[in-house]
Amino acid sequence: MTRTPIWHSASEVPSHLGATAVSIGNYDGVHRGHRYVLSQLIHHARTRSLTPVALTFWPHPRHVMSGKVDPQLITGHEDRDRLLLLAGVGGVLDLEFTREFAQHSAEDFVRIFLVEGLGARCVVLGEDALFGRANAGNIDTMRELGQEYGFDVVTVSDLGPEGQGTGRISSSAIRESLLRGEVETAAAMLGRRHTVTDVVHHGFQRGREMGFPTANLGPTPQGLVPADGVYAGYLTVIDQHPDHVGTAALAGAPATISIGTNPTFTDAGIPQRTVEAYVHDDHSLDLYGDTVRLEFVDYQRPTLKFDGIDALIEQMHKDVEVTRRTLASAPVPEPSAD
Template sequence: MTCRRVVAAAALPAELRGGVVAIGNFDGVHRGHQAVLGAAHEIAEREGRPLVCLTFEPHPRTVFRPAHPVPRLTPPAVKARLLGLLGFQAVVEQPFDLEFAGHSPEDFVDRTILAELGAAHVVAGYDFRFGARRGGDARFLAERGASAGLSVTTVPAFTEEGGLVVSSSRIREDLMNGDAAAAAALLGYRWTFRGEIVHGAKLGRTLGYPTANMALAEDGLLAHGIYAVRLRRADGALHDGVASFGRRPTFDNGHALFETFLFDFSGDLYGETADISLFGFIRGEERFESVEALVERMNVDTAEARALLAGAQPLSPLDRAVAF
């Protein structure tokens, strides 16, 4: 299902009003978020209502601390795709600034939830807070909306198998450490980013490894190194590959690029927008004393990536839809 992106609550189409609304930042759409989103989906199906997600752009923490922006696991376009795969009809990307943050909890309920979204049922996580000074919570929302017939469901914290709460900050830490497998275990799917394929220095083709190059929007989010990956083109075609993310210390030590060598592929991808899913971390970025030593190691990396991808199995139905 395609999830429609709506620029603000006031712009929600009439046919999507009166729906079940899941509220949260949902950065990463991880397993904890999926518990909230899944509860909303069940209620919408049971009640025969539209299914809508309300998020905030940019991330509120970035608005409050602009000198320390939150590295985004799922920018809006990727988040919308994931929400569509989970059955959501629309995501409202409510503009968030200091003026909006200063609205009273009463105003948020009366204007955003009831007047603009026309929500019949709201689903949120256990720690949901809203309004000036985070003065509103799920109980306040239920009491304020009761006269308008609004129902509210609060979903408890989701813990993974080790007993720890799944959080976006844990996933960011895993990715910063290059632990793609740990990040995937918390996400419930292989972490995926989207980017435009751009021209690089074309060093790869001189080594026998032509690459599709992307600049990551969040350079500080992912550890530099070598990864086993799967690329999905806009037409849905999937291609396995091995990627190097970093500054090419053997050559120029320049700006960071994500350079993907696709197995058994020939063609021109320049200008295309594609999704990259990380299946595994092979090694960290290294500087080699010679081009020959680098190519020898690249051959080993390629073999390891092929083996890893050949044995990969979906972690969940969402993972199957994203990366298989």
């Protein structure tokens, strides 16, 4: 059995890994800018016969140091590491970030994790990289430490909107697009469609009663939940509940996705924001307990309050037809490693 090359401490890094080329970052979203940096990491690793490794952190350092869950993260923990591996690195050193960890000096961080932990012979960074206690280390610090500990330092410019090295693709810009419901704009910067992942929970069963049974995610799925509204997308089962093993798992199933507080139903107490997906044409699905990934293709309309159930059902039929037309020209997601 091959173990996934994700390590959570320097001591877990296998001795047979050999010398490495390393890039350091939070990689929220693993967007096109990140993947450009990673492509340069892989290039420099190959020219030096090194193993390319991404060094990253969880939780987000800003969350730990501020005590606030801000910024909202584009990707969840497991999805972030999965996407890093899909970008082609040979391993991910995913370190737990704590206030104690933050006290490492710049030199101690480099010595313990890059040199002793990963055997770094090349470090690939942006010009504005900061590291170590109070972010005291910068690119000049890294160059000085590289001379002391025997590794090269390569700087990489930001990838611009057209991939020409001008401008910047940022996690902040992607986050803002998603919070406005602009999933296509976000996808252009991500280089793929945005996704959220969670276990399917039991809901109020309203959709099933109306002929539109939905897969309901929990209150805190992995990945940033876009703005309230109705979206065209796809649903893929990435991990089946033990009771479902042996049945065919959905992959790239067309779905109409709804995000919001269900304002038509005002008798349900305090409104709760939900994410639910109606998989087209198959009303016999049992997805409870399965882990699913929702992929957002296009925003269709805002959340609305209807005068009654009949008006809502009529609109849901229209939503499904709009989704069908949208997805007719949208490629089905390719299977991905999990």
